[in-house]
Amino acid sequence: MDDVSHHSSLMPAVQQFDVIVLGAGISGLVAASILSAQGNRVVVVDEYDHVGGNHMDWSSNEGYTFDVGSLIFQDDSPLLRHFPELLEHYVPIRPTWGRLNPQGKITVYPISIRDDIFGAGPIGLIRIFASVLYARIFYRRMVNARDFARYWIGGYLLHRSGLETYMRRFYGIKPEEIDLDLARKRMLWIAEYASLVNLSRRLLKRKRASGPTNRQMARPREGFAALYGAAVSRLEDCGVVFKLSAEMRQLHKSDCGYELLLDDSSLGGTRVVSTVPINVAERICGNGQTSALKTITLITLYFSFAGERGFPQAIIYNFSHEGSWKRLTVYSDFYGRVGEREYFAVEVIAGTVTSAEQAEADFRHHACANGLFRGDLKLEGSHVLTNAYPIYSKGAAQTAAQAIKRLKGFGIESIGRQGGFNYQPTARVSAIDVEAAITNP
Numbered sequence: 001m002d003d004v005s006h007h008s009s010l011m012p013a014v015q016q017f018d019v020i021v022l023g024a025g026i027s028g029l030v031a032a033s034i035l036s037a038q039g040n041r042v043v044v045v046d047e048y049d050h051v052g053g054n055h056m057d058w059s060s061n062e063g064y065t066f067d068v069g070s071l072i073f074q075d076d077s078p079l080l081r082h083f084p085e086l087l088e089h090y091v092p093i094r095p096t097w098g099r100l101n102p103q104g105k106i107t108v109y110p111i112s113i114r115d116d117i118f119g120a121g122p123i124g125l126i127r128i129f130a131s132v133l134y135a136r137i138f139y140r141r142m143v144n145a146r147d148f149a150r151y152w153i154g155g156y157l158l159h160r161s162g163l164e165t166y167m168r169r170f171y172g173i174k175p176e177e178i179d180l181d182l183a184r185k186r187m188l189w190i191a192e193y194a195s196l197v198n199l200s201r202r203l204l205k206r207k208r209a210s211g212p213t214n215r216q217m218a219r220p221r222e223g224f225a226a227l228y229g230a231a232v233s234r235l236e237d238c239g240v241v242f243k244l245s246a247e248m249r250q251l252h253k254s255d256c257g258y259e260l261l262l263d264d265s266s267l268g269g270t271r272v273v274s275t276v277p278i279n280v281a282e283r284i285c286g287n288g289q290t291s292a293l294k295t296i297t298l299i300t301l302y303f304s305f306a307g308e309r310g311f312p313q314a315i316i317y318n319f320s321h322e323g324s325w326k327r328l329t330v331y332s333d334f335y336g337r338v339g340e341r342e343y344f345a346v347e348v349i350a351g352t353v354t355s356a357e358q359a360e361a362d363f364r365h366h367a368c369a370n371g372l373f374r375g376d377l378k379l380e381g382s383h384v385l386t387n388a389y390p391i392y393s394k395g396a397a398q399t400a401a402q403a404i405k406r407l408k409g410f411g412i413e414s415i416g417r418q419g420g421f422n423y424q425p426t427a428r429v430s431a432i433d434v435e436a437a438i439t440n441p
Contacts, residue, residue: 014268017043017241020260023275024242025053026079026427027416029231030434031273033082036238043267044235045260049245050225051232053275054388057223058302060380064331064343065223066302068383070426071329075215078431083231090217090227093334098313102162102321104370106311111153116161124160131156144394145171145178145187152190162319169318169326172296172349172391182392185423221335243267248276251284251412258411260284273438275416277387278403285410291403293396293421297350298388299359301325304343307375323366324353343380356382390421397421413437 019035021028024046036042050056056068072095073079080087099109107115120128131154139151145167149158158164167175167187220226232242247263257270274281282290314333318325325348332342348359360379367373390396400421407414415437417424424430 014259014266015043015241016256016268017041018269019043019271019273020045020258020267020269021273021275022046022248022281023053023416023419024048024051024244025055025275025416025418026430027275027419027424027434028053028273029228029235030079030082030431031275031415031438032235032240034435034438035273036235036240040271041239042235043241043243043269045243045246045248045262045267047245047247050228051242051244052224052228054385055219055224055228056383056385057219057225058381058383059223060302062304062380063338064302064304064380065221065335066300066331066343066345066381067219067224067329068298068300068345068385071218073217073219073427075217077426077428078435079427082431083234085230085234086227089220089230091220091334093216093218093314095216095315095334096313097315097317098311099162099166099317099319100370100372101319102160102165104320106313106316109317110163111161116157120160124156127156128154128160130154142180144176144180145183146175148180148183149175149187149190162321165321166317166319166326169324169349172294172351173393177393179392179394179397181397182423186425218334248280248284250286252286253411272412274407274412274414275419275434277390277418278400278407278414278421281407281412281414281419282403285407285412291399293400293403294391294393295386296388296391298385299348299350299353299356300383300385301346301348301356301360301363301379302343302381302383303346303373304338304341304378304380305373305375306341307373307377309342310370310372310374318366320366320370322369324348324351324359324362325366350384356384387418389417392423 018040019042021032021042021044024044028044029051032042032044054069057065059065073090075087097109098106101107101115105115117128135150135154139147142148142151149163164175167178171178248260249263250261252259254268256268258272260267277295278293279290314330316328325346328344328346330342330344346363353359353362404414414420415434417430422433424433
């Protein structure tokens, strides 16, 4: 046997498909659903060992199940058009939201008329209105997220409410470095709800509360696997193949379209749809260019607790000027206590703290300083997630658009939160964006 034939015998056989979908998160699952319904043979590839992308969970031996990623879904979400079988697995919930403000009080999220405005006192009220007037005159030309927020509520209320601090905490960069277009998408509520004009109208004329028209829901108590397993089963019944825990090594063009080399196999397809981070797609197609796009590293702490937690709401955002954590979610409010203990997760953006140990120490100190969780607070576990979501700094959208254009030139359709560099706060938005992208490539 000569060297050529021996080498060929070692090469894995290429499995042929019509479409290769990179990433098995919400965007990847919806893309696979649409493409398979169009009659395509689809394979979904992910380096994770599970579907759902950054919707992850972790369970302890004591019976607690915690999450990384989004928790709340709606029963009228377009995601259910593709996977109606998910509905029976969701748990109906009635979530309540609050925020810890810079004055150390748990109050209304995102802005409290009583605590943030009237609580400032007579002199504070004058400063609030004066700063709004000043901003409307001198900051009409907005160039970043801080300008956007300051234009609507003024610099004084922006600081007093803690919104400016929370913006830095959420996005991982200073508010003046955050892209203006993202601010308009993410913080449109400031213009619609929190402007002083609308706040005044709410004071003078109370609107009849209509309540949400949809039901709020959470993943099953046992975790995301029970939820997304139903979606996988339906897709597999439609002929979709899943390749999980698959190291994506290289994607190159072939006579039949494209060939994706994995660690132990090779996949062929005439079309490639990517929902993975842009830098991952750039790496595997080997175009020699890597975009300088940064992503958030998210540290999630898993706690159980017995005692007086200090607030009734299920979800609390940290708008105070201290503490590195940005949000905590009390799962036991939705699923019930375990052995008389509550349990919750705390999300921390890596930055001032860089490890789970530092994040825990910082949270304990801050919680104690604000009278929260007085009792037995026990860390059950933690998780550090890289590439949690993109950092939308000024100019990043243009850099991403150029990278997506290069990938498209190679033949990769890069879509979704990670692949399209689109801010997608909910599964609803993810599903809608993918539907538009697949239908109008």
